[in-house]
Amino acid sequence: MRIVIIGAGNVAVNLAKALAKENEIAQIFSRTLANASALASAVGCKLATADLGEIIPDADLYIIAVKDDAIASIVEQVPDNGALWVHTSGSVPIDVLRIHRKRCGVLYPMQSFSKQIEVDFTEVPFFVEGCEPSVADEISALARSLSHSVYPADSDTRRRLHIAAVFSCNFANHLWALADDVLAEANLPFSVMLPLIRTTVDKLCLLSPSESQTGPAVRLDHAVISKHLAMLTGDKHRIYDTLTESIIKKHHKK
Amino acid sequence: MRIVIIGAGNVAVNLAKALAKENEIAQIFSRTLANASALASAVGCKLATADLGEIIPDADLYIIAVKDDAIASIVEQVPDNGALWVHTSGSVPIDVLRIHRKRCGVLYPMQSFSKQIEVDFTEVPFFVEGCEPSVADEISALARSLSHSVYPADSDTRRRLHIAAVFSCNFANHLWALADDVLAEANLPFSVMLPLIRTTVDKLCLLSPSESQTGPAVRLDHAVISKHLAMLTGDKHRIYDTLTESIIKKHHKK
Numbered sequence: 117m118r119i120v121i122i123g124a125g126n127v128a129v130n131l132a133k134a135l136a137k138e139n140e141i142a143q144i145f146s147r148t149l150a151n152a153s154a155l156a157s158a159v160g161c162k163l164a165t166a167d168l169g170e171i172i173p174d175a176d177l178y179i180i181a182v183k184d185d186a187i188a189s190i191v192e193q194v195p196d197n198g199a200l201w202v203h204t205s206g207s208v209p210i211d212v213l214r215i216h217r218k219r220c221g222v223l224y225p226m227q228s229f230s231k232q233i234e235v236d237f238t239e240v241p242f243f244v245e246g247c248e249p250s251v252a253d254e255i256s257a258l259a260r261s262l263s264h265s266v267y268p269a270d271s272d273t274r275r276r277l278h279i280a281a282v283f284s285c286n287f288a289n290h291l292w293a294l295a296d297d298v299l300a301e302a303n304l305p306f307s308v309m310l311p312l313i314r315t316t317v318d319k320l321c322l323l324s325p326s327e328s329q330t331g332p333a334v335r336l337d338h339a340v341i342s343k344h345l346a347m348l349t350g351d352k353h354r355i356y357d358t359l360t361e362s363i364i365k366k367h368h369k370k
Numbered sequence: 371m372r373i374v375i376i377g378a379g380n381v382a383v384n385l386a387k388a389l390a391k392e393n394e395i396a397q398i399f400s401r402t403l404a405n406a407s408a409l410a411s412a413v414g415c416k417l418a419t420a421d422l423g424e425i426i427p428d429a430d431l432y433i434i435a436v437k438d439d440a441i442a443s444i445v446e447q448v449p450d451n452g453a454l455w456v457h458t459s460g461s462v463p464i465d466v467l468r469i470h471r472k473r474c475g476v477l478y479p480m481q482s483f484s485k486q487i488e489v490d491f492t493e494v495p496f497f498v499e500g501c502e503p504s505v506a507d508e509i510s511a512l513a514r515s516l517s518h519s520v521y522p523a524d525s526d527t528r529r530r531l532h533i534a535a536v537f538s539c540n541f542a543n544h545l546w547a548l549a550d551d552v553l554a555e556a557n558l559p560f561s562v563m564l565p566l567i568r569t570t571v572d573k574l575c576l577l578s579p580s581e582s583q584t585g586p587a588v589r590l591d592h593a594v595i596s597k598h599l600a601m602l603t604g605d606k607h608r609i610y611d612t613l614t615e616s617i618i619k620k621h622h623k624k
Contacts, residue, residue, distance in 0.1 A: 126584070185593045207594045226562065228570050228584045232577065239565040267562070276556040279598050279610075280549035284563045285570045286585025287613045288542040293579035293620065295534035302530040308480065308521070309538045310574060311493040316482050316539045317567055323486065324560060325547035330380070330482045331540025332461075339439050340461045344533050351616040356533075358612050359541045362605040366547065 117258070118142040120171060122190060123181035124151035126229035127204050131181060132159045134237045134262055142175045173197040177258070179223065184208050191216045202255060206278030209271040210245050221246035221255045224274055225263075228285045237262040243269035243277060294352050326366070333363035371512070372396040374425060376444060377435035378405035380483035381458050385435060386413045388491045388516050396429045427451040431512070433477065438462050445470040456509060460532030463525040464499050475500035475509045478528055479517075482539045491516040497523035497531060548606050580620070587617035 117139045121132045124146035132141055136159040143163035146152035152164035163172065171178075171194055180187055180203040187203050191213055201213055202223045213220035222245040227235055242259035244266060246252025252268065259266040269277065292313070296306045319328040332340040341360055348356055371393045375386045378400035386395055390413040397417040400406035406418035417426065425432075425448055434441055434457040441457050445467055455467055456477045467474035476499040481489055496513035498520060500506025506522065513520040523531065546567070550560045573582040586594040595614055602610055 183589070184591060207597060227566055228573075230573065230577075230582065230584065233569075233573060235569065241562045241565060265562070265565075267558075269556075273556045273558070275597065275601065276552050277558065277562070278594075279601060280552040280563060281566055282585055282598065282610070283545045283549040283552070283606075285566050286583070286587065286617070287545050287609075288567070289570055289579055289583055289585075290587075290613055290617050290620070291537045291541050291545070292574065293583060294616075295537040296579050298530050298534040298537070302523075302527045304521075304527070304531065306574070306578060308495045308519070308531070309534060310571075311495065311519075312481050312535055312539050313542070313571055313574070315487075315489065316543055317564075317571055319482075319484065319487060320546065320560070320564060320567070323484075325543055325550050328484060329540070329543055329547060330484065331536055331543075333540065333544075335437070337438060340532075343461060343529065344536065347529065347533060351619065352537075355541075355612060355616060356536070358609060359544055362548075362609060363540070363544050365605060366544070 117177050118175040119177045119179060120145070120175045121155070121179050121181065122171070123179075124148070124155045125181065125183075126231055127225070128179075128181035129155055129158075129231050130227075130229045130235050130237075131179060131204065131225065132161075133234060135179075136160060138261060143172050145171055168193045173199075175199060177202070179204060180213075188212050200251065200254060206243075206274050206281065210247060211271075214247055217247075219247065219251050221251050222271075222274065223255050223259060224269070224277075226277055226281055228281075238264060241265040241267060243267050243274050245270055245274070291355075294355065298352070329363065329367065331363070333360040334367050336364065336368065371431050372429040373431045373433060374399070374429045375409070375433050375435065376425070377433075378402070378409045379435065379437075380485055381479070382433075382435035383409055383412075383485050384481075384483045384489050384491075385433060385458065385479065386415075387488060389433075390414060392515060397426050399425055422447045427453075429453060431456070433458060434467075442466050454505065454508060460497075460528050460535065464501065465525075468501055471501075473501065473505050475505050476525075476528065477509050477513060478523070478531075480531055480535055482535075492518060495519040495521060497521050497528050499524055499528070545609075548609065552606070583617065583621060585617070587614040588621050590618065590622065 119139050120143045122145045141159045141161040144152045144156040149166035156164035178201045184205050196217050201217045201220045206224050224243045225240050227240045240263050242263050244255045374397045376399045395413045395415040398406045398410040403420035410418040432455045438459050450471050455471045455474045460478050478497045479494050481494045494517050496517050498509045
């Protein structure tokens with residue numbers, strides 16, 4: 117397939133690199149030409165542009181991997197060429213594309229991407245939606261060329277997935293950043309925490325998160341909870357309090 | 371070494387099994403005799419008791435691995451026999467032992483334990499403290515027989531570690547339980563979330579948690595944040611709001 121990638125952020129970079137193995141990346145668009153050019157050269161693509169008017173009309177697939185609130189204006193500004201257009205967002209409904217495109221859909225890779233670490237897509241769950249069943253099949257086939265974990269998901273399901281991902285990844289990561297602050301005050305590196313975190317994740321293969329809950333809150337150890345709260349201020353105090361109360365409610369107030 | 375284990379909970383079970391490989395577990399105490407007996411038979415130990423008065427006086431080491439608020443009453447009720455007594459808590463100061471014991475200290479394995487999954491102690495960071503340097507050395511030597519990650523830590527450092535562990539493990543796990551609820555509403559298994567979680571953890575080997583933060587909050591994507599909040603109620607709404615605000619404050623309000 118000849119693919120145009122619209123965007124040069126974390127999702128665009130990782131998808132472009134993975135798709136370049138079995139497809140031709142025909143063009144990269146980014147508002148910042150230097151970013152478009154850098155990604156183009158990384159995936160052996162000859163065309164890079166920062167001008168939506170220069171997007172080539174003769175590719176098979178256009179992947180819009182930009183900030184959620186920029187998707188609508190891109191499909192408005194570029195005329196429909198009859199090709200397949202997809203976005204990669206967990207939160208934007210398919211309708212944003214459908215208004216302006218005959219053949220469109222969603223290819224949502226549920227993963228947290230960074231430019232520094234190249235992701236192995238084979239384990240990444242993809243959630244796909246098409247404007248009609250045959251289009252959904254096309255997008256699913258593309259997703260299956262990258263991953264063995266592909267699910268159909270309408271916009272509502274995809275939004276719930278995204279919320280679950282924000283809790284599981286973005287918010288958990290922020291808790292680790294808060295823990296890093298606490299450790300720094302004791303002159304300890306964050307690396308002492310990694311075995312604990314890995315074991316906690318490993319448990320999730322065998323037990324549900326609710327079943328594997330441990331710690332002072334679930335065992336109602338109010339003496340420890342009070343001591344911890346007395347040592348915390350600001351956001352850390354508020355978050356410790358809020359999460360402790362929520363754990364107690366979930367496990368003891370049914 | 372001849373070791374008495376006081377407690378038959380998650381920490382006691384895992385420590386007893388690991389120590390039994392190179393030591394003699396001489397006795398198990400638990401308030402519930404069935405639990406003491408079960409652990410005793412699992413580690414080839416002949417004595418199990420639910421009576422503090424029956425604790426044998428001639429072991430080399432007594433490990434108190436019980437709920438934090440039960441430690442003090444145990445050392446009060448059992449007379450000092452001159453042996454080494456340690457507790458395994460991240461939160462209880464050494465002084466709770468020092469009042470009633472000549473040779474005492476702390477052996478804190480910073481890990482989340484469950485009875486279902488046997489922990490590999492070689493990667494578990496141990497934090498040790500002794501009532502005097504020679505005792506600290508004895509406890510460190512024991513810890514190094516189990517793990518290659520052993521640090522000295524006074525009570526204040528240990529408490530900070532425990533707080534960091536609560537954030538990193540207990541609270542992160544609760545976020546996963548909340549994500550599980552959100553997925554269940556969409557009829558999806560929690561397993562779809564595991565690749566995302568593993569990648570998020572893998573990043574922590576290369577980047578600090580703060581550097582690797584992603585998601586709507588850090589990119590100030592208020593459109594997504596509002597949509598997510600509109601779909602959440604109760605604890606999930608409150609926690610989404612609190613953590614989003616904290617991420618924005620940490621990354622954008624310096």
